[in-house]
Amino acid sequence: xxxPELIKAAQAGDRDALITLLREIEPHVYKTAxxxxxxxxxxMDASQEALLxxxxxxxxxxxxxxxxxxxxxxxxxxxxxxxxxxxPSVSIExxxxxxxxxxxxxxxxxxxxxxxxxxxAIDKLPMQHRTVVVLRYLQDFSYAEIAESLNLPINxxxxxxxxxxQQLQVLLQDYQKGGVRG
Numbered sequence: 674x675x676x677p678e679l680i681k682a683a684q685a686g687d688r689d690a691l692i693t694l695l696r697e698i699e700p701h702v703y704k705t706a707x708x709x710x711x712x713x714x715x716x717m718d719a720s721q722e723a724l725l726x727x728x729x730x731x732x733x734x735x736x737x738x739x740x741x742x743x744x745x746x747x748x749x750x751x752x753x754x755x756x757x758x759x760x761p762s763v764s765i766e767x768x769x770x771x772x773x774x775x776x777x778x779x780x781x782x783x784x785x786x787x788x789x790x791x792x793x794a795i796d797k798l799p800m801q802h803r804t805v806v807v808l809r810y811l812q813d814f815s816y817a818e819i820a821e822s823l824n825l826p827i828n829x830x831x832x833x834x835x836x837x838x839q840q841l842q843v844l845l846q847d848y849q850k851g852g853v854r855g
Contacts, residue, residue, distance in 0.1 A: 680740055683731050691731065695724050701741070701812065702748050708807040709752040711796040719755050723748040738821055745814070745822035749804055756800050794844035802837035805830055 675697050682690035702723050707716035726747050734743055795803055808814040808822060816834075820827040 675740055677736075677740075680731075680734065684734065691728065694731075695728060698727070698741075698744055699724060702744065705745060705748045705807060705812055706752055708792075708795070708811050709749070709800075709804055710755055711792065715755055715759065719748065719751045723751050726751070739818065742814075742818050742821040745808060745812070745818075746824065749808075749823060752804070753800060790845065791841075794841050797844060798837055798840055802833050802840065805833040806837045806841075809834060 675694060679690055679694050679697075683694045699720065703716060703720040706719040706723070707713065710716050710719060723744075727744060730747075734740065795806055798806065804823065805819055808819045809816075814822065816827050816830050819825075819830045823830070825833075
């Protein structure tokens with residue numbers, strides 16, 4: 674993700690290194706926030722808050738943890754706080770469907786419906802399950818990295834993922850039967 678030299682330079686007070694560091698991690702921070710909160714405005718707010726907190730606390734980062742797990746812990750904690758403040762509400766924004774040239778429109782429409790249904794299903798998961806799903810499948814974290822990011826035992830992470838997959842299977846059973854919402 675980020676080079677150790679860049680992190681050390683940022684910690685040493687190199688302003689340009691810190692700005693470069695924040696720019697490099699910003700897409701990952703936003704992605705986690707968006708898929709956790711499932712609301713563009715909340716994700717933007719949480720991302721900004723996380724980047725500000727990283728900016729303020731870069732000096733406290735210790736190499737005992739991987740930098741990306743340290744960052745994810747900050748983002749996840751902010752998302753959990755935001756989630757608690759706002760209480761969950763499904764707010765999937767409709768996006769214009771732009772079709773790639775040369776693709777079959779029917780395939781594009783079905784893929785769009787499936788994608789929206791998956792995001793909606795993830796949004797219905799309890800917060801702790803949603804968070805581990807986002808980190809595992811959307812951020813490609815290992816079980817150990819998720820455990821470190823969330824300060825959980827690795828078996829708890831595995832349990833949350835197992836339960837989340839069971840819940841998603843129930844929520845998405847129409848696709849397993851070959852059906853499509855619409």
